[in-house]
Amino acid sequence: MNNAIFTFSPPTNEEILQYSKGSNERELIEKELTRMSNDFIEIPLIIGGKEIKTGKTLDISIPHNHKKVIGISHQASEKEINLAIESALASKVLWENISWIERSSIMLRAAELISKKYRFLLNTATMLGQSKNVYQAEIDSACEVIDFLRYNVYFASHIYTDQPKSDFGQLNRLEYRPLEGFVFTVSPFNFTAIASNLNMSPVLMGNTTVWKPAQTSVLSNYYLMKVFEEAGLPPGVINFIPGSGSLIGQAVLNHKDLAGIHFTGSNATFNILWRGVTENLTNYVSYPKIVGETGGKDFIFTHNSANPTEVATAIIRGAFEFQGQKCSAASRAYIPQSLWNEIKNSLLKQTSEIKVGDVTNFSNFMNAVIDENAFDNIMSYIDYAKNSSECEILFGGNGNKTIGYFIEPTIILTNNPKFKTMEEEIFGPVMTIFIYNDEDYEKTLHLCNQTSPYGLTGAIFSNDKYAMIQACRILRYAAGNFYINDKPSGATVGLQPFGGARASGTNDKAGGSLNILRWVSPRTIKETYIPARDFKYPFMTE
Numbered sequence: 001m002n003n004a005i006f007t008f009s010p011p012t013n014e015e016i017l018q019y020s021k022g023s024n025e026r027e028l029i030e031k032e033l034t035r036m037s038n039d040f041i042e043i044p045l046i047i048g049g050k051e052i053k054t055g056k057t058l059d060i061s062i063p064h065n066h067k068k069v070i071g072i073s074h075q076a077s078e079k080e081i082n083l084a085i086e087s088a089l090a091s092k093v094l095w096e097n098i099s100w101i102e103r104s105s106i107m108l109r110a111a112e113l114i115s116k117k118y119r120f121l122l123n124t125a126t127m128l129g130q131s132k133n134v135y136q137a138e139i140d141s142a143c144e145v146i147d148f149l150r151y152n153v154y155f156a157s158h159i160y161t162d163q164p165k166s167d168f169g170q171l172n173r174l175e176y177r178p179l180e181g182f183v184f185t186v187s188p189f190n191f192t193a194i195a196s197n198l199n200m201s202p203v204l205m206g207n208t209t210v211w212k213p214a215q216t217s218v219l220s221n222y223y224l225m226k227v228f229e230e231a232g233l234p235p236g237v238i239n240f241i242p243g244s245g246s247l248i249g250q251a252v253l254n255h256k257d258l259a260g261i262h263f264t265g266s267n268a269t270f271n272i273l274w275r276g277v278t279e280n281l282t283n284y285v286s287y288p289k290i291v292g293e294t295g296g297k298d299f300i301f302t303h304n305s306a307n308p309t310e311v312a313t314a315i316i317r318g319a320f321e322f323q324g325q326k327c328s329a330a331s332r333a334y335i336p337q338s339l340w341n342e343i344k345n346s347l348l349k350q351t352s353e354i355k356v357g358d359v360t361n362f363s364n365f366m367n368a369v370i371d372e373n374a375f376d377n378i379m380s381y382i383d384y385a386k387n388s389s390e391c392e393i394l395f396g397g398n399g400n401k402t403i404g405y406f407i408e409p410t411i412i413l414t415n416n417p418k419f420k421t422m423e424e425e426i427f428g429p430v431m432t433i434f435i436y437n438d439e440d441y442e443k444t445l446h447l448c449n450q451t452s453p454y455g456l457t458g459a460i461f462s463n464d465k466y467a468m469i470q471a472c473r474i475l476r477y478a479a480g481n482f483y484i485n486d487k488p489s490g491a492t493v494g495l496q497p498f499g500g501a502r503a504s505g506t507n508d509k510a511g512g513s514l515n516i517l518r519w520v521s522p523r524t525i526k527e528t529y530i531p532a533r534d535f536k537y538p539f540m541t542e
């Protein structure tokens, strides 16, 4: 069974269902939305395959209808955190020693289960728990989860076949060991697919994880965990422990067998984790591998050869889809004076057609932001802009949290290219625009490059090839994912490996083989056929 040599071909990306009125998928998701909205779920911890209820719980409510509680989730205490670490370490012995084909089959089975059996369940949990419209849920909790699982197997098969040269006298091998110890995975609220991949990419390579999900995405994340189990993931390979970030972080970072951290979230949290590792350096068995993808201040830069309607559309989709809560969401734009009127007209016309509201009303393009903290934080930026003499609110600017955490798509026009909302990540539906003189194109490109500490995504709109090449060069380090004539969000697994540097993270490119490589610690094995029997070399002969 284990002597087959496999290399998997690149998979085809999962087809995106459209959910048009009258379609089969529309009927099924509406049914599931009604069912789940009227259901009440109790989410336990899952450690070593056992469901644990600690009795300390938090409510799960719907961001666009926050008085509606659809479940509770149990929270880990120190006892369960230690149990999860012990379980990850104990389970690793068997998990790392089975053939990688067996691990791959679990990934591929999970992908198939999501594609055929649990698509509407996962999408509904993402719609209700994270307030995504049906399309945003489909591209996340169905397509991207599936693509990560399938592509990773393909990447792994190529990594394993990459072997050093041998010759007649020796046999050389690279053994792609998993890391020695356990991997701590910490996931953000905004993508179900990221939560899946943070765990499944190290797990595919033979690692076991202690997973701290974000409380605000615990609903979809719990269902993911159940699908992984049904796909055959053995007990203890992933240990699911919702709970306080600081409590879990502290206990895990202190553990000598921490071998890696796979994180996505804010820059501030990542810095806490990294600092925690450096403080514990002398306690660890190995240097933990730290992989973190963090925030962004993503830009759309426009040359005066661009098409104004295309730029306006990219700004709207880039900035306002999923309420701007994508790390890749466009949140600053640079527009040449000569195109501004046309872009403004298209922008205002299109933005005025955006509807904000409940995910069950399919005509809504935008829904609620994730929770009250996010709402208050985003509104504080908008209020700051309202009170500043350096800008005007061109569109929107209002929020209402009575029923759900709703914020209007908001466009700010500033005359200060270093204005607060041009520099800081807001993580909400707020776009700030700076108009530059056409002749200052090159100068403004340098300004864009130097404005924010982040380096995640960015776009250039230009129909002038030389101007486009100039932007590519000057903005080389401003974005790890750079787009030409497209919005800077919507990276697809296998097609645009994702990640940025500077304050945006370690740029280990989720959705590409570079990420998978971080979860192995290769051992080189040299076997000599005829060992030497005399220590002397020829040059020593008198």
Ligand code: NAD
Residues within 6 Å of the ligand: 186, 187, 188, 189, 190, 191, 194, 212, 213, 214, 215, 244, 245, 246, 247, 248, 249, 250, 264, 265, 266, 267, 268, 269, 270, 272, 273, 293, 294, 295, 296, 326, 327, 328, 425, 427, 456, 498, 499, 500, 504, 505
């Ligand atoms: P966050 O940093 O608030 O939380 C991320 C996770 O860290 C959550 O599970 C949280 O509970 C946990 N956490 C918080 N404090 C912790 C601690 N002291 N120790 C251990 N864990 C702790 O981020 P968020 O609000 O969930 O997500 C939004 C952020 O994520 C934005 O900054 C966004 O840009 C970023 N993000 C980046 C990418 C990327 O690929 N670069 C993708 C998605 C999101």
